[in-house]
Amino acid sequence: MTKAEPGRLDVLAMRVVLNGLLSPLYGSYVGQMGLRGDERVLDYGSGSGAAARHLAARLRPPGRLTCVDISARLQWALRGVLRAYPEVELRLGDVRTLGLPGASFDVVLVHWMLHDVPPWDRPAIVVELARLLRPGGRLFVREPTGERHGMPAAEARALLAAAGLSETLGKESRALVLGEHYRAVWVKPAG
Numbered sequence: 001m002t003k004a005e006p007g008r009l010d011v012l013a014m015r016v017v018l019n020g021l022l023s024p025l026y027g028s029y030v031g032q033m034g035l036r037g038d039e040r041v042l043d044y045g046s047g048s049g050a051a052a053r054h055l056a057a058r059l060r061p062p063g064r065l066t067c068v069d070i071s072a073r074l075q076w077a078l079r080g081v082l083r084a085y086p087e088v089e090l091r092l093g094d095v096r097t098l099g100l101p102g103a104s105f106d107v108v109l110v111h112w113m114l115h116d117v118p119p120w121d122r123p124a125i126v127v128e129l130a131r132l133l134r135p136g137g138r139l140f141v142r143e144p145t146g147e148r149h150g151m152p153a154a155e156a157r158a159l160l161a162a163a164g165l166s167e168t169l170g171k172e173s174r175a176l177v178l179g180e181h182y183r184a185v186w187v188k189p190a191g
Contacts, residue, residue, distance in 0.1 A: 005071055025178075029111075030054035033140055038063045039106035044095060044129060045113030047074050049081035055109070056085035063087060066105070068095050096128045103134040110141045114159075115151040122159055130163035135190040139165060142183045145172060153182035160186045 037060045046052045046067035065088045082088045144150030170184035
């Protein structure tokens, strides 16, 4: 995976826009995930924490949030956003090399992230995310699908299906703030 370190102004812009202005959208999305609060959740590509802070607020022991990102600068910003939540673990690096045990997460969130992974590397990343899900676990994905920014929904569906997951809810839509996007829930079959 390509290492991408955003500039300080980029991080500031993310915090103002994503963690500030768009926070209600992230909160609504996380609220619709139906978390009980005791799940182990992986936020893949957690960035500046726009979704992570809403996830962390819903968890209570034994629930736990693990945030993975390849950017040290974004993890530094995320640490500040999540400092009030003791049930959060930050992991820096490629998800495939972090030594996370298989079948250890009830929920995996891939929010506005997979399209940033180089196309040649996407299959291996998705296979790893599926490996980390416990049987019956859910993977939530929301990705832009625009021609100039994003990836086709058909590609996301093919990647997730090839990793052995089953789509239970999938929708392509257009929203004022988000633009064209694909939103879905995938489940890892039991047994």
